[in-house]
Structure formats: structure tokens, C-alpha cells
Amino acid sequence: MADREFAHILIYSTQTLIFSILALLLLAYYRGFGRTYVKFWLFSLSALAVNQLSLTLESVFNQQEVGSVIDITIALVRQISNYLYFLFLMLGIYSATTQKKILPQVIFIGIIVAITIGTVAALLYGFSSNSVFNRFYLRESLAAFVFGCGFIAAACYLFSSNIQHFSGKILFIFCFSVGARFVTFSFASIVSLTEDWFRHLTEWLIYVDLGIHTTLGFIILIWMQGAERHIADTAINRAKYLDKHDALTGVLNREQVLEKLTNEIKISEGGGNKLCIYLLDIKRFKFVNDTYGLKVGDLILGETARRLNHSLLKPKVVGRLSGDLFLYVIDYDNEQQKLTAVDHIHALIARPYHVAQQEVHLQCSVGYCDFPSDADNADDLIQKSNLAIFQARSHNIQSVKYVAGMQSNGRHLLEMANEIRRAITNEELILHFQPQLNLKSNRLEAAEVLVRWQHPDKGLLAPGQFFDDIEALNLFSELDNYVLDKTCQTIAKWYKTYKRRVPLAINITADEFQATNFICNIKCLLKKYDIPPIYLELEITENVVITDIELVMKTIIELQNMGIKVSIDDFGTGYSSLAYLRRLPIDKIKIDRSFIQEVASNDSDLTIVKTMIELSHGLGKRVLAEGVETKEQLQLLRNIGCDAVQGYFISKPISEEEFTKYLKRK
Template sequence: MGVDNNFALGFLFSIETAVYSFLTYLLYSFYQGFGRRYVKYWTLSLACLSVQHLALSIQKFLPQFHELTPVQILLTCIVQVNQYLFIWFFFIGLYYTNKNLKYSNRLVKKTIIVPILLGIFVSLLFAFDEQAVFNRFYLRESLADFIFAGIFMFIFFFVFNLKKLHFSGTILLFYSALMCFRYLLFSFLSVGFLTEPWLQDLTAILVYFDFGAKVTLGFLLLVWMQGAERSVAEIAINRAQYLDKHDLLTGALNREQVIEKLPIAIEQAVKNNQKLAVYLIDIKRFKFVNDTYGLKVGDLILGQIAVRLSESILLPLVVGRLSGDSFVFAIEIIEDSQQQKAAQHLHDLISRPYLVNQQEIPLQCSVGYCLSPQDSSEAEDLLKKANLALFHAESQNIPSVKYESGMQSHGRHLLAVEKEIRQGLQNNEFILYFQPQLNLLTNRIEGVEALVRWQHPEKGLLSPDKFLPDFDALGMNGELDNYVLDLACKTNAQWYKQYKRRVAIAVNMTAVEFQDPKLISKIQTLLFKYDVPSSYLELEITENVVITDISVAMDTIVVLQNMGIKVSIDDFGTGYSSLAYLRQLPIDKIKIDRSFITEFSTNDSDLTIVNSMIKLSHGLGKRVLAEGVETLEQLNLLRKLGCDAVQGYFINRPLPPEKIANYLTRKK
């Protein structure tokens, strides 16, 4: 009977091994497809259960000896270690299903050693004492059941505290309560009634009960995964629907939703006997923020801007992000005078410093706006007209501009001009003329200033006043600066190759390009490309360029000077607070604006100003060049006042590159 019973149990354990292996395969296939971490541990859990029951079946099929053999001890170790790993991996997998909990992969891996050591310990303790049958049973069965009961009790409370339970979670809740009761009851009964015959019958029944319970657990895990993936799919669908309507970065409405919401807002404003004011907001110099502080900081600031606009006391009906650093803001108003007040409110919102990483970052914005129904009742048309007003605000450097009917023709003009300009840059239609600069001490040419002209294929040679305003309005000053820098360095290299002489070339820089963090690397690349020594390149900037961000300007100037490139202030005296910050700037040269030179020989006030500028500049260790010198009297007076250099029509008009040869071929 004992042999038959062992054979029956061995056959049962073999069937269990096959069933658990099949469930393991299903879980592993799911893990391969979806890569969920908790499925990985549940797969390992069922794999350990399969190994445990394989070892049990082998134990039952092997001949039974009175003395313990090494094979039996080994199989017992395998059984004990894998049953503890089974429950431990199951709990770790369940723990990983809660994404709100923090965990360490290294810590989880280290804890695996606990069930392994426990399994080995209970297998070897009393293993070689033939009289310690009861002790072995208590360690391998009673203790194991007690530990399992504790773990299932913990699982019960863990699942009970989960915020959201799907169907399989509810079943697992009752399952863990039942298994806790099963293991706890048998643990106590086995200690107190081990020798009772009915306990042996109960043990035989529990073998089949455990088989059904563990198979149920395997399928329960599969149902759990299906429910979990359904929840993930629902979240993904909801997120996709949200993202379809909102900007991913800021949470504001995206362009499509703005177009959809504006007609509703217009209709609501009409019902309330009010008007809808639509504002387009563009953040100034936001590229500079991204380049200086990093894209992550820029993204955080954009998010803060969206929050400020949404929480405005004006209670906006529509807040959206159209693109990049461009936002739309729509509110109801009663009187037209409220439009400008609202625009000022937007400036106040945007200009409040942004605190990022304990650093305050100030920003400014440009605002263009229009009104419905006066300007239009169509969403697309309102955005188009607000954008025209915004374009006018940016091109004219005005904080806020209201749409006017004439702006459309100006916009069409700029569209046509932009195409011409881009084609001109591509075809090298923009050329350089060079105006000589005379050193009054040596009476020789010390350098030339590069002045751009447009050799238009239809309109002929155009002076800067004919096309520079269009560059400014189109925001293409940076592209022109790069073009002129490249052409100046190329021309300098050609002069040296042809005449074996070099002359310093001064190039005007706009605020956009001078504040570009990549300016230094661009210049280094050009000097290396054309093999031009840095001392033969000079950059001219206006006071307004510096005052825009004096700290950044000073840092750039210092780096340029360390490279050997001279930096001068152009049109000095026409900007703001010239004398106040002149001493702070590490520049090499001051260029006095022609407006002070024109009449200074006959105007005592201008004479006094020029004299003061020269003395002040020399006192600060800076050279002085006077622009617009057109008479011998002006030249002699500037020489007498101690001016270092001059340029103007009296010296020479701006010349094409080939005519500079007259200066380059003269003997030194």
C-alpha cells in the first residue's frame, strides 16, 4: 500500500509539474511580449513551483530507504528552497504591480538569498539524525506553513490597501485570506495532533486542495495581467485623447483645440453682450534661454507661463500654446479700452521672474491682439490678424500692438521681400564695400569697415537703408551677420593671397547675433577656414546691444579679446546711459557717432561733447575713432583734440574690394 501510495503521489506531482510548467510558459510568453517587471517575477515564481513538484515526484518514484541518502537530502533541499522562492517571487511580483512604491532592484536581488538560506537550513537541520523525524516534520512542514500563512496575511493587507482593484484583485483578496487560514490552521494542527490518524487523512486531502489552489493562483495571475493591461490600455487611450487636445509640454490647449474652442468662446461672448479679445504672446529671446540654461529649464519655464495664463484673474476662455514659445489668450471684454489694460496685464504676468534651480530668470514678451466681431468672427482669421499685429510689434520693437487693416498689405510685402532676400543670400547678391579708417598718429590706413550692399538683379545696387529694415522686420539679422562675417574673412584671405598684405576689417554685429552663445565657435571656425589671424578682425556693436544684457555682453567681449579680436562701440553717444556704463565695458575702441561730428567745428555744444568723449575714453584706456568726417577743418580739429582715428567721405567713400588695392599696394 505504501508503494502504491507513493506511486500515486508521484504521478500527481508529475501532473502538477506539467500544469505549472505550462502556466510558466504562458507567463513567460506574456513577459516576452510586454516586458512587465512583475510578470518576470511571477514567471520565476511558477518556475520554482514547477521545480519543487518535479523534485517531489522524483522523491516518490525513488526507492524508499530507512537511511537518508545524499540524493534524498539534495531533493529535499530543492523542494524546500523552491517552495520559499515560489512564495517570495510571487510577493515581489505583486509588490512591483504598485507603481507608487519605491524600490531598489539591487535590494530585491539581495533579499533572494533569504529564502535560499532558509530552505537549505530547514533541510539540513536534523537531516542526519534518524531519530529526529518529528523535528524534521516541524521544520519542513509546520514552519513552512506558518511562514506561508504570514506572507498570505501580508498579501491580503497589501491588496486591500491598493487604491484601485480590478476583478482579479478582488479574487486575490479572498484567495489570500483563504490560503492564510489554510496554512495557519494546518501549522497549528500539525504541532498539536501530529500522531492523530485524522491529521494524516487531512494531509492527503490538502495535497489535492493545494494542487487546485495553486492552479487557481496561476490562472488568477493570468487574469490579473489581462486586467492590468486593460487598465494600461484605458490609461493610454485617455492620455491619447488628452494629448489630442492639449499640448504635451505645458498642458495648455494645442492649436487644433484653440481653433475648435474659439468659435464657442465667440458665441458665448455674443450671448453675454460682450466682445472677445484674442491675444497672441511671443516670448522674447527664448532661444537664448534654451541655449544658456538648457532645454529642460526652457521647458519648465514654458510650463510656468501656461499656468500663469490659465490662472489669470481675467478668467480666460481660451489658453493655448500654438508653437514654440507662442501662446494664445482669449478673454471677454465690454469696452475697447480694456484691450490695452489686458495686454499690460499679460506683460506683467510674463515679466515676473521665473525661479528655476534657485536662479531667477527674467523674460519679456511681445503681444499682438484683435477683437471679435469687429475684426472677424472666424477663429483662423482672428489668429491670423492677431499674428500680423504681433509681427508688427516685434519688428517695430513695440510691447503691444492692436490689429489694423493696413497690416495685411505690409505682411504681403514682407512675404515677397523674404523670398527675394533668401534668394539673394543664396546667390551671393549681397556684397561688401569697405570704408578706410585713417590713423591720425601715423597718417596711414589702420583698417576698414565692412558695409553691406545688395547687388539686386533688377533694381541695381541698393544701399543698406533700402533693405536693412526688411531684414529687421523679418528677424533675419542673424543670417545677414553670419553672411557678412563669412564674406569679410574670405575677402581678407583673398587680399593676403593677392597682395601679401593684411588689413583689419571691422564688421557690424546686431544684438541677435552678438548674444548668440554659438558666436564664438562660429568666428573660430571662420578664422580657421580662411586662415585669418584674429587680430585682423574687429567687431562693432552698438550701445543698445550691450545694454540689452550687459553681463552676457561683457562675458562675450572678454572671450573675444582673449582670442585677439578687437571689439568697439559703434555710434557712441546715441544710446542710453553711455557715460554710466562705459567704464564697465572691456572694449578697445569708441566710435563717436557722425551726428556729433557734422557741426562740431561750428557748434560749441557739440565741440564740448566730442572733447569730453575723447578725454573720457582716453582716461579709461580706450582708443577713439570719429565717424562722418567730411571736411579738412573737421579733420584738423579732431587731430588737435587728440582723436586717434577717423573715417568719412573726406578720407574716402566706401569702396568695392578691388579698389582697396590702392591702399594695399602702397609701400609701408
């Protein structure tokens, strides 16, 4: 009897030591790698070590009376640690196979349930020496049944999860075997508890459990090694994939586009086929990012790549070169197929994008060239398609085919881009001012801000000498921001020097006026230079309005609430001018010079101008006439009720130095 107790003490104490060491190893591993499942298994092995320690103490104090403090304490620790061991083992299996975060509330509830069951099993019938069978059923049979069902359920879960690494199969076999052991013991204890063979079985199960627990420790270590190897292999494969594919969209990246296109060129040369290389650029994609957010923009790029990859034309190459620039390559037999492909690309992009409960409508610019007629290698083909798409963007054309001679224009624009940006940085772009005369008071009312380029080599350049390049390079937004800053700076400087402020009117392009940060930028400038908003006037054309009238109206209202005046420039040259005039909450109408040139000699122009003035006044808007060049024009405009004029008869655009003469007059 004493030998048997000593053997039990030796077995349980050895297992306590082993699982304590394993728990310390898992703690070190968890601190290094931070895997959640390792943390659960660390708690599980720690609870198992405590459970084995309680069994050791139970064997040492086996002569204690039933219900004594030592007996109840050991029973409590043993039962609670047993259920906690099982709980954290199951949580670890779930976490290891799904990589999902388990809610803290779930863990807390599980711990409370485990402690409750363990406490009830230890205390119920724990103080009565006559309740031996009831205590056994609660402490041994119930635990065996719970563990058996739990392990079998875990085995079924592992089988259905299709774990990739080998340790998953080992854990499946272990869970099924241990589940069968516990379920069998639970049913056997119910029907054969008083039989001698069951007592001998219980003795042998101590050694079986020793093997089970030892195997569990090895399985945990094997799982961790297999899982980390699987993670490493996945990371290596992903790195290889990302080395060849764009991380955001999944299509080929720039390097692989060149490689794949080169291979397709070789195949085409051998078979005598022809290729068409398309570059497509999504229009106003920055506006999408600014309006809907970067996440929506990324989803749209991914959807664009998917549409191109799965298009009916079965492209040879699809790739993303940068930003919103995609490459699309097909082989063709005749010219009609190329044109069909262009229409197909536009149709793919024009389909509404449904992302984040938003419906986004987009268009694209397309530039394309041919192999072998335009170039015979991948780099040159992409470069020439890029020149074609540059022409498409610059001239707002949907599709452009590469033609010889585009290189020289491209080089010119590249040089101009560097020069214009340098001019902005070095403040070579200077402001000129054209006075506006109030016809009621016959005094200076305001001035329109105009830009000149004081080129270091070419001298003073008029807008017509560089505005086309700015438009082609899409640099108007940068120019607008520069002019706004310089204008506000000038208003502040004049007040400091002459104690006078003159309202200055600035032309704003569509892109800048509709930018999401436009209002914020204006507020910052007013605060930076301490300028009252009434001295800043923004001029927009009707082309700005028709792009998105609702957005424009919202922006105008915000500006007016700040105290900034907004006027329509070149009125009468856009679409449905009178209809827009009725809807827009603007302050001033600027009649285009084309109506003023012959107003004194052409009855039709006179009637049109008079109607514009009467209609504008009827809607509560002031009217300014541009391009006044003669005394007759001036007098006629005064007679028909025009509020203000500007033009060469009043003054041509003049430098700041000349304009300050107006400010010196009292």
C-alpha cells in the first residue's frame, strides 16, 4: 500500500515539474512571438501543473478525514484547476486554428463556469463520509463525461478545419483518443463502480493519463513548430507573390509587366501576330480619394484591376504601373479590333462602382500604340503609350493613338513642368492688376488679378505664352494656390503701407474650386494675413458650374457665409447661361468682352447686353462689363444701367508699382 502511494506521489510530482517547465517555455515563447493560442496553452499547462500538484498533496495527505480543511482545500484546487486546464486547452485549439480574437467576455464567462463547476464538484457531498459514491460521480465521472464530450467535439472540429501542417493530424488523433478514454471511463463508472476490475482499471488509468499528459506536452511543442513553419512558408510565398504582383490589386506590378510583355513580344514575333498596348488612367481619381476616402479609392483600384483581368477580350497582359495607371495588352488582326478594345475599356471603367454604400461613376483616358509598327521592345512600347495618354489627358480627349512626333512635344512639356515649378518656387510669377471702375461713383471699385511670368531669360511673358503648357501639365491647381497666397499677401501689405484695402478678384479653376480642402485653404490664408473676407473676390467660369452644380452651389454658399464675394466670369459664353444665373447664389455677373466689342454699333449685341443687365438686376446681382475700349462703349453701358466696367479704356493690366499710385490718392 505504502509502495503504491509512493509511486503515485512520484508520478504526480514528476508531472508537476514537467508541466511547470513546459509552461515556462511557453511563457518565453509567448513573450518572443506573442501568439494568442500560446498564451491559452500556457494557462492550460499551468493549470495542469497545479492539478498534478494537488494530486501529489492528496496522495501525501490521504489519511485526512473527509471534510477537513486540508481535504476540502485540496479537492477545490484539484477540481477547479482540472476544469481550467480543459477550458484553456480548448480555447487554445480554437485560437490556433482560426487566428481569430476571442472576446474577453467569452473568456471571462468560461472561467466563471469552470470555477463554478469545480467548486460545486468539490463542496457538494464533500463533508459527508457516507457519500463516497456521490463524491466520485461528481469529481470523477462528471469530469470524465465533460472532458470526453469536449475532446471528441474538438476532434470533429479539427477534422473539418483541414489543418495544413502535420501537427493538426496528430492533435486530431490525440483529441479523439482521449475523448474515447474519458467517455468510456464515465459510462463504466456508472455501471461498474463496485466491480473489482473497475478498481484495477482506475489504477492503470493513472499510467495511461501519465502518457496522455506527456503526449499532450509533445503535441503542443510540435504544433508550435509546425505552425511557425507554416507561417514562415506562407510569408515566403506571399513575398514571392508580391514580388511579381501589385499588393493592392493583385495584377502584375511594373517589373513583371515588362517581363511578361517581353515574353508576349517574343511569342508574337514567332507567330507573326500583332499586339496593341493600352495605358489607361482614371480621370479625377484624386477627387475620389479626397471625397470618399483612401479606402474607397483602394477598393475602386482593386475592382478596376478585376474588371480588366476578367474582360471578354482575354488580355495577354494586365498590370498596374503606378497610382491609377493600368496597362492592358491584346493581340489583334485588324484595326477594328483595336478600336473595339478602346470602347470596351471605356465601358469597363464607366460601369458604376458600388463601394461602401456609395455609387461612384468614373471615366478614363486611354493612350495606345502597336507592336511591331511603333516599337519592338517593352520599354519603348510603354513609353509611347505613355506619350499618347499624356496627349489624351492634356487635351481632354478620351483616347489617343501614338503617332510619330509626340516625343518632341513630350520633352517640351517635361522641360516646361520643371521651369513652371521652379518659377513658382522662386516667385518669378508676378501679379498685375486691372482696375475696375464703378460707374455710379466714377471711382476705383476693385481690381482683377492677372499673372505674368518674369522669366530670367525670356523677360516678361504674357499668360498666352505659358498658360497652354500649364493646362497640358494640369498645374492650374498649383498656380491657383500660388496666386491666392500672393494676392492675400499683397492686400495685407497695401494696408500696412497705405492704410487702404482694395478688393481683388482672382480667377479660380474648376479643379481647385471643387477641391475638398479649398474652403479650409481660404480660411487659413485670411487668418494668416489678417484680411477681412470682403476684400477677396473669387471668379469662376460657367464651365466650373456645369461640372457639378450642387457641389459648386454648396461651396459658393460657404464662401458667402464667410463674407467672400463670388462672381461668374465670361458670362454668356457657357451653356444655358440664363438657367444657371437663376439658380446660382452669386454676387456679380461679368459680361464677356465678345458682347462689348460691338455694343455701340450692333443692335443685337446691345439688346443682349441690356437684357443681361436687366435680368441680373432683377435677380439681385451686380453687373460688370469686360473689354471696354472706347468712350462710346463706356457711356452706353452707363446709360443702360451697368454697375462697373474694366478694359483698356479704363486701364490695361499694370504692375503692382503702377497700381499703388491709385492707393496714394486720397
